[in-house]
Structures are given as structure tokens and as C-alpha cells.
Amino acid sequence: MSDEKPEAEKPEVESADHDHDGHAHGDAHAARDPHAAHDSHAHGDAHAHGADHGLAHTMPLPLLFGVLGALLALTVATVAVTSFDLGAQGNLIVAMAIATVKAALVCVFFMHLLWDKKFNAVLFLTSVLFLILFLSMTTTDRGEYQHLVDEYRAMQLGQK
């Protein structure tokens, strides 16, 4: 991505550390960032503003650990729910619903889509949209041929 230049940067690193400690700072970013992102695209001047406050939102630690806790709890829930019979497709639907909630948590917080440029979220959702189209078209098509499959099976069994 860029050239490496391993020179003495100790003092810089330490001073940067002092500039950015505490969650208050991170939270302030959350409020400011959307403007910073837009501005930096519109005007060259605003670049300096964006750079002053970092290039992107910084995740506060309590939020990160809270999300992990929720993800682990949902994992326990999805295993526990298999011991209940919720009908032919019921268990699959519940398992997929829990997985989708988990996926959303990972996307929104761990992948910080919430604070990211909306275009990146749109890109990612496009891939999900095409995944859903792909799966639904294929299953619909397969459903159309179900009676042929059934007839073939019945014929095979009859021959034996």
C-alpha cells in the first residue's frame, strides 16, 4: 500500500497515545465523523480537519466486549434451541434467524459499518441481495421439478 520507512518514531507514537486516550474522545468521534467524512470529500481544506481527528471512528472497548457477550450468548441459545422440536422447518428458521442477528452484530459493530461510509454498507448489502436472489431463484426452480423427482422415485421403487 505504501512505502515502509522504519525510522525512529518512538516519540511520535507516545505523543499520539496521549492525544487519544479515554472513551470520551472516541464517543466524540461518533458524533463528528459523518460530517468529517462528507467534508473531506467535498473540500480539500477539510482534509486537515479529518486528519486531526483520525481517519475513522474508534470503537469504545465496552461496546466491543458487549457485542462479544451478545454473540456468545446467541451461540449458546442456538445450540440450546436444537433440543426443542419446532416443526419441520421451524428449527431451521430459528437457527437462521439467530445466525442473521449474529451476522448483523458482527457487521454493524465489529466491522463498524454503522460509522463507515454508507456506500460500503450498500456494497455489502448488494452482495447479500444477490445471494438471496441466487438461493431463492434456484430453490423456486427446483420446486418446479419436484413432481418429476417424485415420479422418478416411485418408478424406481416399483422396478425393485
Place this chain on the structure above:
Amino acid sequence: MSEPSTATEAAKKASAPPPAAHDHGHDDHGHEAHDPIHAANPHLAHHFDTPQQQFDAGKLGIWLFLLTEVLFFAGLFCAYTVYRSMHPEVFVYAHYFLDTKLGALNTCVLLISSLTAAWAVRNAQLAEKKMLMINIVVTIACAFTFMCVKYVEYAHKYHDGLLPGKNFQPKEQIWELKSFRDRHPEAAEYAEKLAKLDEKKPEAPAAAGAKLEGKVEEKIERPTEEELEPLLAAGLVGPRSLDPSAHISRPRMAHVFFGIYFFMTGLHGFHVLIGIGIWVWMLLKAAKGHFGPNYFGPIDFTALYWHLVDLIWIYLFPLLYLIH
């Protein structure tokens, strides 16, 4: 390397003599030596104007890559969906061979590594070099744990003959498995009775699935719902079994499940291995102190890739291990 924290430092670098810029390898862009932004940001590539622009471009790039990854895995998820809708009994049958505990353990390991990856991004942004390295090391350790558990699972499947295609020759019958016995003790006992019956009379006359229940009735008492239901669901008896002339046999298409299983988990595992490689590279960069508030893109993008690998496992786990 991080941004200079004071204006004086930036000015100092900006006023550095041009030869410094030539060392940098931008001979044809000598004018950059007079550009204070590039002089102040050694990791800012010459074709970007600002660190913000470089970061945003990289971010767009990684999201485009993740998009193609989703579509890449979509093919396998599609194969899974079609196959499961055609042969639900195969999935019920085969899932007894998978160890839910190991799958759940791997889920937790990956989730924890996702946390440390997200934390590492924060560390890079705040130029916390030591914590950044610790978090990368923990992420790599989790990735290795994941692969070790996967190795245990694969080795177990290899030993038990649970391989795709022609190599699918299970050494154990499903009713001998603890996972089956624990959940359906009555059905397991009943299945054993049926299996013994088949052993005694291997030349039993061919019978269509419809006749099967009647035949069973002659030899042993009529099964209760609890005894029969799990066997029907797993395609062990009835028209979907491999050999309808026998009282009990595995479902016809059972081997295809393990094709799907090995492809999906294998491709995912391959992504984990690549992830380990990239994290090691990032660890080396972090050790050199490259990252700070104005340059943390590589850590962020690696973490995004890592979260996607986690995301795929979040779906693979219930689809393969938690079939009801």
C-alpha cells in the same frame, strides 16, 4: 509510523532536503518533497493526496473484495440449499456424525478472535503498539486453535470412513453413535433389533418401502412412534434408504453430505489459513511501529477480512452441526 503530533515536526519534515524524497523511491515525483502532507506521512503513497483519501480508497477496495467473497461462498450455500431441500433425510442422518461440542467450541474461538481483531484496529488507531501486537498474537492463536480443532474433526472423519463420494464407507452405524443414542434411545434399540434381523436373513426377499412396515410386524412387535420416527427422518428405513430390501440401511445419498461438508468447511479453513498469514505480516509491520492515527488501514482491512471469515462460520455452524 504515525503522524507527527505537532506542527513543528511536520514543518521540520516538510523542509527536509529533496534527497530524502528520492530515497523514498519517487524520483519522478520530486515535487512531493515540497508537499508537507506527504513529507509528514511516510506511509502515504505518492498517488494519494491525503491519508484520508488513501484510507477511504483502501476501505472501498476491501469491501469490494468481501463482496466477491460472499458471492464466492454463495455457490456452496446454493449447493447446500438445493441438496438439503432434495434430501433432507441425508442431512438428518449425517449430522449425528458431527460433534456439536467441537463446532460450538470453534464458533466461540472465532468470535473471540473477532473481538481481538476489532480491538487491534482500535489499538492501531490509538498507536498502542504493545496492545496491538498482543491482540494480533491472540487472534493468530485463536486461528491456530480453530485449525487444530478442525484437524481433530477431519482426522476423526478420515478414520471413520466419512469421506465424500466412493470413499464414504462409515465404520460405525448411526445407531451405534452416542449422539444418536442419547437423543433417541428407543429408536437406537429398535434399529439394533432390525439390524440383527438383517444379519440373520441376508437373502430376505426384496420389498418395496411400502411393504416394509408390514414385514417388520411379522418378526418383531410393531414399533412405536418414538422408535420409528428418528429412523424414518434419517432415511434409515423406508423408500429413501440405500437398500429398500433390507430392514435398515443408511440413506442413499449420504456420501454427498460429506462432499458438501468438506468443501464448505475446507474452503472456510483455507480462508483461516490465509488469514493467519496476513496477520503474521501485520504483526511484523506492527512490530516496526508502522501504525498510528494516520495509518492503520492494513490492520482495519485485515480485521474486516477476518470478520467475514467469522461471518461465514456463523452460518456454517448451524447449517452443518445443528440440524434438527
